[in-house]
Structures are given as C-alpha cells and as structure tokens.
Amino acid sequence: MLPCQRHLFDIPEDVAYLNCAYMSPLMRPVIEAGNVALARKAHPWELTPDQFFTGSEEFRATAARLLDAPADCVAIVSSASYGIATATRNLPVSKGQSILVLEEQFPSNYYAWQRLADEHGAALKIVVWPDDGDWTAAVLNSVTADVAIAALPHVQWTSGGTLDLVRIGDACRKIGAALVLDLTQSLGALPFSVREVQPDFAVAANYKWLMGPYTTGLLYVAPKWHGGRPLEENWIQRENARDFASLILYTDKYDEGARRFDMGERSNFALLPAATRAIKQLLEWGVAEISETAGTLNRQLAAAAAEVGFSSPPEDLRAPHYLCLRRKAGILEELPDILARQKVFVSVRGSSVRVTPHVYNSATDGDRLIACLRQIAGG
Numbered sequence: 001m002l003p004c005q006r007h008l009f010d011i012p013e014d015v016a017y018l019n020c021a022y023m024s025p026l027m028r029p030v031i032e033a034g035n036v037a038l039a040r041k042a043h044p045w046e047l048t049p050d051q052f053f054t055g056s057e058e059f060r061a062t063a064a065r066l067l068d069a070p071a072d073c074v075a076i077v078s079s080a081s082y083g084i085a086t087a088t089r090n091l092p093v094s095k096g097q098s099i100l101v102l103e104e105q106f107p108s109n110y111y112a113w114q115r116l117a118d119e120h121g122a123a124l125k126i127v128v129w130p131d132d133g134d135w136t137a138a139v140l141n142s143v144t145a146d147v148a149i150a151a152l153p154h155v156q157w158t159s160g161g162t163l164d165l166v167r168i169g170d171a172c173r174k175i176g177a178a179l180v181l182d183l184t185q186s187l188g189a190l191p192f193s194v195r196e197v198q199p200d201f202a203v204a205a206n207y208k209w210l211m212g213p214y215t216t217g218l219l220y221v222a223p224k225w226h227g228g229r230p231l232e233e234n235w236i237q238r239e240n241a242r243d244f245a246s247l248i249l250y251t252d253k254y255d256e257g258a259r260r261f262d263m264g265e266r267s268n269f270a271l272l273p274a275a276t277r278a279i280k281q282l283l284e285w286g287v288a289e290i291s292e293t294a295g296t297l298n299r300q301l302a303a304a305a306a307e308v309g310f311s312s313p314p315e316d317l318r319a320p321h322y323l324c325l326r327r328k329a330g331i332l333e334e335l336p337d338i339l340a341r342q343k344v345f346v347s348v349r350g351s352s353v354r355v356t357p358h359v360y361n362s363a364t365d366g367d368r369l370i371a372c373l374r375q376i377a378g379g
C-alpha cells in the first residue's frame with residue numbers, strides 16, 4: 001500500500017475529495033509540466049518541426065507501458081467518444097447480428113453503437129444488471145453466436161462492478177466477435193494488460209484515473225486493424241509528414257501502426273506533456289499499488305457505511321477503487337450538494353453514491369464521509 005501522496009496535490013486540509021471518477025485533481029508536477037508546455041507557444045520560433053513528433057511519441061510510449069502494449073498500437077485521441085467512433089467506423093456488423101453493451105453503460109460507449117446497429121439492421125443486446133452483481137457471468141451468458149461486437153467497460157460505472165476481461169476476451173475470440181473497451185473508469189487504477197485481454201480497440205479518456213488534462217486520451221488499436229480508416233484525414237498521419245516542405249506531394253501512405261488514427265493536431269503542445277507526466281507518475285507508483293491503496297480505504301468505508309444503512313456490492317465483484325453505495329430508502333438527489341457544503345465530495349450516479357478515492361486520500365477523509373452519511377441516515 002502506498003503512503004498518502006497528498007503533498008503532491010493542491011488539496012486543502014479541509015477538503016475530502018473522494019471523487020476521482022468524476023475528475024482527478026492535477027498533481028503539482030503535472031501542473032508544472034503543463035505550464036512549461038503552454039508557455040512554449042509564447043516563442044513559436046523555438047518550436048522546431050521535430051517537436052511535432054517527439055512529444056507525441058513520448059506520450060504514445062508512456063501510454064503503451066500502462067496498457068502493456070507496443071507503442072505502435074497506441075493512437076492519440078481527444079476523448080473516449082473519439083476512440084469509440086474510430087472503432088465503429090472500422091468494425092463490420094451485418095443485419096441480424098447484435099452489438100453487446102451493458103445496462104446503464106456510459107453514453108459515450110452506447111450512442112455510437114446504437115447508431116451503428118440502426119444503420120446496419122443489427123440489434124443492440126443489453127446485458128441486464130444482474131441481481132447477484134456478477135457482471136462477468138451475465139456477459140459470458142450473452143456472448144452468443146449472434147454477437148458481432150462486444151462494447152464493454154472494465155468497470156460498470158454506476159455499480160462499480162468489474163468484468164473479468166480475460167475470460168470475456170476469450171469468449172469473444174471463440175465466436176469471432178470483436179471486443180471494444182472503454183477503460184476510462186479503470187485504466188491507471190485497475191491492472192490491465194492488452195496482451196492478456198487482446199481487445200480489438202480500447203480507449204481511455206485521460207482526465208479521471210490517468211490524472212491528466214481534459215480533452216486528451218489514448219486509443220489502443222490491435223495490429224489487425226492498422227490498415228483501417230481513420231475518422232479524420234490530416235497531414236500528420238501521413239508517411240511524409242516529417243518533411244514540412246513536401247507536404248503537398250500528397251501520398252496515399254499513412255505513418256506506421258495506429259498513428260493513422262491520431263486526431264488532428266495530436267501534437268497538442270500545451271496538454272500532452274502534462275498527460276505524459278501524469279502517466280509516468282502512475283507507473284512509478286504502480287497500478288497494483290494504487291488499486292490496493294484506494295481499495296483499502298474503500299473496504300473500510302464499505303464496512304462503516306453498512307453500519308449506517310448503505311450497502312455495496314460484494315468485494316470480489318467490485319473494482320477496489322470504485323465503491324457504489326446504495327440504500328433501501330433511496331439516495332437523495334441533493335446528497336452531493338449537502339456533502340459539498342461540508343467539503344466532502346462524492347457523486348451520485350444512477351441510484352448509487354459513488355465514492356472513488358485515490359492516493360491523496362487518508363482515513364480522515366473517509367471518516368468525514370461516514371460522519372455525514374450517519375447524519376443523513378439520522379443515526
């Protein structure tokens with residue numbers, strides 16, 4: 001377990017921020033990297049053509065380490081929805097087939113599939129929230145011959161339930177279904193390996209568990225799709241991009257690997273260095289250690305919350321970093337505002353109070369949340 005890392009963050013003592021799934025705070029070293037990066041454009045004459053590539057390649061290589069994938073398989077994107085749109089543009093589906101999603105799946109990993117299904121006469125097949133909380137078993141039961149694409153998360157975002165992606169990946173390969181993953185609520189906080197899961201596409205927005213700036217993200221693309229069609233056609237994805245003087249010698253050839261799927265202006269001088277710095281810190285801490293640290297706090301919180309009437313999924317079925325508390329009497333919609341007045345920050349998603357700590361939290365933050373919940377429960 002990691003010692004509390006609050007000194008690296010600008011979080012006042014009286015703030016109990018338990019809401020990383022909403023948006024992580026930027027670390028001081030990440031802000032420093034971002035400030036330096038933003039200021040570079042004050043002197044554009046110092047920005048050399050090779051810098052359009054070096055920063056992007058550093059981000060790609062760093063993200064690849066986190067994914068346990070080759071750097072060549074990583075594209076730089078703006079958002080989860082950009083990555084999902086890239087997958088929908090490339091994956092075939094035909095009339096009568098289905099696309100598998102979970103009940104209450106995040107909209108960025110839902111609407112695009114709904115549209116794709118509508119356009120091809122396919123069906124969206126929705127895995128219903130299982131009574132026993134076992135999302136893996138529910139998904140495995142639904143991976144049948146009709147499924148062309150399984151579009152899933154690693155953690156179901158309103159329950160905190162985890163999916164065993166190794167087993168699900170295996171089941172998809174057996175029937176020839178593509179596997180597309182939205183790792184936005186898990187990558188960086190829950191161990192994940194492309195080599196073990198073997199997805200076709202996997203995307204994560206950077207601003208939550210990757211602790212980076214908003215509007216940056218990463219997309220894994222399996223080698224079998226490297227000949228695919230990007231969402232945008234831009235100059236920097238092409239093979240001749242490094243030679244600025246010859247850009248108008250148009251070429252059909254793209255740069256190598258997943259680079260063709262990079263978003264326009266992917267060099268993103270202001271934000272990418274901050275995103276890279278954040279992921280480097282996660283790698284230094286270790287994802288398993290982050291998971292254990294957040295998980296230990298959540299385990300204590302789950303036990304204390306149970307005493308004041310809030311239940312949570314069994315520990316073996318939920319992600320350690322992601323605790324969703326429910327109550328028979330329901331959750332007041334205004335609960336986050338009531339807590340925020342006491343400087344305790346959580347979210348309500350669906351019918352759960354979502355508690356998502358990170359390495360900057362201490363047991364004191366947890367105690368303050370429980371004191372508030374006890375007050376609300378009238379105990």
Ligand SMILES: Cc1ncc(COP(=O)(O)O)c(C=O)c1O
Nearest residue numbers: 079080081106108157184185205
């Ligand atoms: C599971 C999940 N995916 C994706 C996102 C963000 O999507 P996008 O990057 O398309 O805004 C969120 C934000 O809350 C999320 O919870």
